[in-house]
Amino acid sequence: METVKNSGNKQITSIGQSIKDTIRNNIRQYAMLLALVAIMIFFQIATGGILLVPMNVANLILQNSYVFILAIGMTICILAGGNIDLSVGSVVAFIGAIAGTLIINMKYSIVPTIIICLLIGALIGIWQGFWIAYMRIPAFIVTLAGMLVFRGLTVTMLKGLTLSPFPEKFQQISAGFIPDVFGGFGTKLNITAIIVGLILAAIYLISEIKKRAERIKYNFDVLPLPIFIAQIVVVFAAIGIFTYWMAAYKGIPVILAIVGLLIIAYSFFTTKTVQGRYIYAMGGNEKAAKLSGIDTNKVLFFAYVNMAILAAFAGIAFTSRLNAASPQAGQNFELDAIASCFIGGASAYGGVGTVVGAIIGALVMGVLNNGMSILGVGSDMQMTVKGLVLLVAVAFDVISKKKSRS
Structure with missing residues (x-):
């Protein structure tokens, strides 16, 4: 009888230890999931049940679809060495201006317009990726220059005016x-x-x-x-x-189906393919990756071409959602994408992070925005809260890493 009791205690101890090990090994991901659930519960109570009404949940997805898309691309850039792309907000506006010019002014059909926009996004990525990967100009400088250049080109193309409305079929990309x-x-x-x-x-x-x-x-x-x-x-x-x-x-929503396919594709790419592992290897230690035979220039080049293409797609989605091409579109979008990645567990030094984590981070930001908007909180206080959440998330990451090393 005593033997049975002891074996039962050992089994309980083993399970308890397994739970501790699992939490310790995935502490950042679990912490962000718990934070997301806690934030949702808080706003569900504070808004009197409005937050999780099916209509509001659908609107939450539609409103933040561009952040999801940008966060996926930004994750790849950050994984490849802690680099960020400051130009994505301006690229979103620039692509929106091109789409508006082609569809509204030049009467192009939707499919050719989307193809042209994505090709232009690829060209933007090739341009920036060349300077970053092969000329080794810091990504911060190249993409900062891109942010200014493409914002200026947007204003020039639209002549400071807003183009609207788009055909209903184009609007269905983000509203259908x-x-x-x-x-x-x-x-x-x-x-x-x-x-x-x-x-x-x-x-x-x-x-x-x-x-x-x-x-x-x-x-x-x-x-x-x-x-x-x-x-x-x-x-x-x-x-x-x-x-x-x-x-x-x-x-x-149509855009949710598209984002879902992107999440699956990029999760598979980063975790199940050789090229995806190259990105993690480069972010972990670029010199070691080079010595292992990895073409780090090519990896970095791919990260920024990929980011620009996804920014172009986000531009199409946002313009469809807004039903207008505006010179002011895309402002601070790069900050939302970067914050989503870091809140979702990406390391500022590269080599650590997941696509799913970035989506969780984007959901945290989206729920905060939506919940505070329902409560009537001003945009100034919303920015303050989001800034503090970002700081706490990164501080938590740094502190947990220090504890694991000690």
Whole structure:
């Protein structure tokens, strides 16, 4: 009897130790997730339940879609050595001006316009990437120059005026929803959104079981089964709640589907491909990466070309959302993207961070903006709060790293 009792105590101790190790190894990610949940609960109570109304959740996604896109690109730049791109806000405005000129003034159709805008974004990235990667001019200087140049070109192209309105089909890029092909089956819920949620939950379950089986096969450490099951349940609950929000309003926004595909693609690229690992290697130690045979110039060049293309796409999305091409568009967008990355766990020195973490950081900023706007907090105080959140997040990262080394 005593033996059974002791073995039970050992098992409980083992599980407790596993929980501690898991939290310690992923402390920044868990901290930001908990912070996001806490912020959402606070504003849900403070706004009298308005924050998490399905319509407001959908609007929150639509309003912050450009930040999600920019944060993905900025994550790659930061991973490649702690570099940032200060020009993305001006590139967003410049691409918006080009789209407005082509569609409204020159009567171009939407698809050719999008292709031209993305190609121009690539050219911008090639231009800046050349100076940064091959001439080794600091990224801060090159992109600061880009911020001024493209803002000036935007004002010149638009002659200080705002171009509007855009065709309805162009507006649907950031305001449209995927239609319910099942017609709701007599309910008020969007059945297509529910089915997509179920598919995502199934894919997550299969991938996690497969990943666990592979780790066991090669004798790697895995979470104890109770914790693994609890993790699955929590993720399922999150997917279920989010699916309900989407299904109860108008379904899945088109821009959310696009951003979701970007998150999956870039997460796979950074974690499962050789080129993605090169980015982490360069950010960790560029000299060591060079000695290992990695073409660090090419890696850095790719980071800024990729960033400019995503900035061009964000410009299309934002212009579609605004339904106007404005000389003032994109101001401080670079700061939102950078803050999202650092709040989401990216290291200011490079080599540490994830795409999903950057999205979590962007959600933190978006919920803060939305919640404070609902409460009627002024823009000056909103900036103050966001600045303090950024400082606390980075300070937490620095302090936790110091403790782990000691």
